[in-house]
Amino acid sequence: MSRLATTILLFGFLLFILFWRLDEPSGPLSRTRMLMGTVVEIRVDDPEPERFRDAVTAAFDEMARIERLMSLHLAKSEVSRISRAGEPVEVSAETATVLRTALKVSVASDGAFNPGLGRLIRLWGFTDGEPRVPSKMEIEEALVGIGPESLTLEDGKLFKSDRSITIDLGGVAKGYAIDRAVEMLSAAGVKHASVNAGGDLRLLGDRDGTPWRIGIQHPRKKDAVLATLSVADRAVVTSGDYERFFEQAGRRYHHILDPYTGYPAERCQEVTVVADSAALADALATAAFVLGPEKGLELLQKTEKVEGLIVAADGQVVFTSGLQEIVQWP
Amino acid sequence: MALRQIWARMTRLDRLIVVSVAFLCLLLFIGIGLSRPGETVEVYRDGELVFRAPLQEERTVPLEGSLGTTSLMIEGGTARIVDSPCPYKVCVGMGAIDHSGEIIACVPNRLLVRVVSQDESGKEPGYDLLSR
Amino acid sequence: MTSSAVDPVRLAGERRRIFLALFSALAIALHALEFLLPSPVPWFRLGFANIFALLALFLYDGRAAWSVNMVRIVVASLFLGTFFSPRFFLSLSGGILATLAMTTSRKLGCEKIGPVGVSVLGACGHSVGQLLCAWWLIVRHDGVWFLLPPLLLIALVTGIINGFVADALLQRLRRHPPFEDIADGAHSDV
Structure with a gap:
């Protein structure tokens, strides 16, 4: 009898282990969707995350709406419409908000970030068509009249100094979509969440009482992390030359273009910016990447409530004074 | 008794x-x-799981997307896309992935390939999210 | 015997038919009941319904076991509305392999094999059959075979339990008059 009882108990125990392992709580609610040319993941941390399923769907829908409004690829989008316009055009309050952020950074960075770069980006084929290196003449042509003063926003109207200037909000629009998604989640009562659009992040609250640990991709080692940041309630955006690139005649050309030269910016490998909004962080990251380690760091340092880290072309790392408190090196 | x-x-x-x-x-x-050291490849189409296999099984898998067939190759414990009908072949250029959490996305073909770890507790990456 | 006026061969035949119908009906009821119970693992089934196939196999013969199991799978799926759904094919292929394993092991093992052994082999056959079907019809990739060990383990446990239950039932049933003339362990094909 005792042998039989032992056997039965043993099997019962094995079954229990099996059930217990499979009955484990599902963890955070995590959903992905393809939006704005990248994979967007929204994650909600909550004891009962399933109750926010609709809020996550609504946040995704909001991002899709902004994509339709601000995409350069869709002829019907508002950004396409104002790009084609010759005269000063009325822009919606929403697009105006994004434009204002873009123009603010454009002025602050002395044109290193430029929302009027649409023509040049199209020329390189980074958004549509086969990527290729344009001729010097084509590039010079595309750069004519696109200084930081060429676009102005007044009374809800956009003034372009030249009809041919094409607007490309690029990362700023993506950042704005991330910000809106976070606002939607917050309004729905979500306390802890992250929105991750292809490595551009914004965090809502902390992660169960401790800050989120955000790894920064190492610009040259694919599997390594350069540093880890402890942040809560903020946006973290990284721009790197490894993100999107093509090769022609043995040379690598990446997607962050220098508005002064018309060629890919060469002073940095990677820039990470921590800010309150993903839209601002994105614009600043691009601007600092183009400006390089010295001027870029100056820009990040002088912008309020912004921290950042720059990896120069030679691999040297510089960062803002306030970053010291939140960064951990491996 | x-x-x-x-x-x-x-x-x-x-x-x-x-x-x-x-x-x-x-x-x-x-x-x-x-x-199985614990890593699995998952492929999603429009957020739906369409394929799942351990990284140790060497094979080439045809994946149906909205544009056509993308070929996923699993070899030597890594996964990469070897052919795709999308215009820019960004997904092919993304190379091989083998670590938990890494992804390859083919946006035009609406496919998402990711590596997931079977035992989450076994290997901690040291961060929650990766900014890149 | 109760009635000497009836042809004993015909009587045995009628009894067999009635009892198989009863076994099938009970098996269908258990099958449906198990379907309605919440299951911790998608394909986890206790497989109590198989007890009646075991009874049919040990009281009568392989053909009886086949009819109980096949009738159960088809009729239960009609009741549950899963007929010709993927679930039905999983159930069917599992049932076919289970019954095949049980009848052949009984045939080969003769008196050396008891209800527990047959039941365990049947349960293993069921798991393999389900996985074969899942691999062939539904997922079509080798990853499903990673489910084999846990499924086999479940099969072992449920197989032993079902075998014990069948054995206990057999002991009792053999004392009843309708089965008294069927010798323990003997199985003659009618």
Whole structure:
């Protein structure tokens, strides 16, 4: 009898282990969707995350709406419409908000970030068509009249100094979509969440009482992390030359273009910016990447409530004074 | 007692069968435990899981997307896209992935390939999210 | 015997038919009940319904076991509305392999094999059959075979339990008059 009882108990125990392992709580609610040319993941941390399923769907829908409004690829989008316009055009309050952020950074960075770069980006084929290196003449042509003063926003109207200037909000629009998604989640009562659009992040609250640990991709080692940041309630955006690139005649050309030269910016490998909004962080990251380690760091340092880290072309790392408190090196 | 009676009624062959099946289970569990360090490739189309396989199984998988067939190659413990109908072949250029959490996305073909770890507790990456 | 006026061969035949119908009906009820119970693992089934196939196999013969199991799978799926759904094919292929394993082991093992051994082999056959079907019809990739060890383990446990239950039932049933003339362990094909 005792042998039989032992056997039965043993099997019962094995079954229990099996059930217990499979009955484990599902963890955070995590959903992905393809939006704005990248994979967007929204994650909600909550004891009962399933109750926010609709809020996550609504946040995704909001991002899709902004994509339709601000995409350069869709002829019907508002950004396409104002790009084609010759005269000063009325822009919606929403697009105006994004434009204002873009123009603010454009002025602050002395044109290193430029929302009027649409023509040049199209020329390189980074958004549509086969990527290729344009001729010097084509590039010079595309750069004519696109200084930081060429676009102005007044009374809800956009003034372009030249009809041919094409607007490309690029990362700023993506950042704005991330910000809106976070606002939607917050309004729905979500306390802890992250929105991750292809490595551009914004965090809502902390992660169960401790800050989120955000790894920064190492610009040259694919599997390594350069540093880890402890942040809560903020946006973290990284721009790197490894993100999107093509090769022609043995040379690598990446997607962050220098508005002064018309060629890919060469002073940095990677820039990470921590800010309150993903839209601002994105614009600043691009601007600092183009400006390089010295001027870029100056820009990040002088912008309020912004921290950042720059990896120069030679691999040297510089960062803002306030970053010291939140960064951990491996 | 009745239970004891039944135990006694089990023939020798019954007991042999029970023991050998248990042994077979044990062997299979050990075999799988050794062959799989814990990483699996998952492919999603529009957020829906369409394919799932351990990274250790070498194979080439045709994946149907909205544009056509994307070929995913699993080789040497890594996964990469070797051919895709999308215009820019960004997904092919993204190279091989083998670490938990890494992804390859083919946006035009609406496919998402990701590596997930089977035992989450086993390997901590040291961060929650990766900014890149 | 109760009635000497009836042809004993015909009587045995009628009894067999009635009892198989009863076994099938009970098996269908258990099958449906198990379907309605919440299951911790998608394909986890206790497989109590198989007890009646075991009874049919040990009281009568392989053909009886086949009819109980096949009738159960088809009729239960009609009741549950899963007929010709993927679930039905999983159930069917599992049932076919289980019954095949049980009848052949009984045929080969003769008196040396008891209800527990047959039941365990049947349960293993069921798991393998389900996985074969899942691999062939539904997922079509080798990853499903990683489910084999846990399924086999479940099969072992449920197989032993079902075998014990069948053995206990057999002991009792053999004392009943309708089965008294069927010798313990003997199985003659009618």
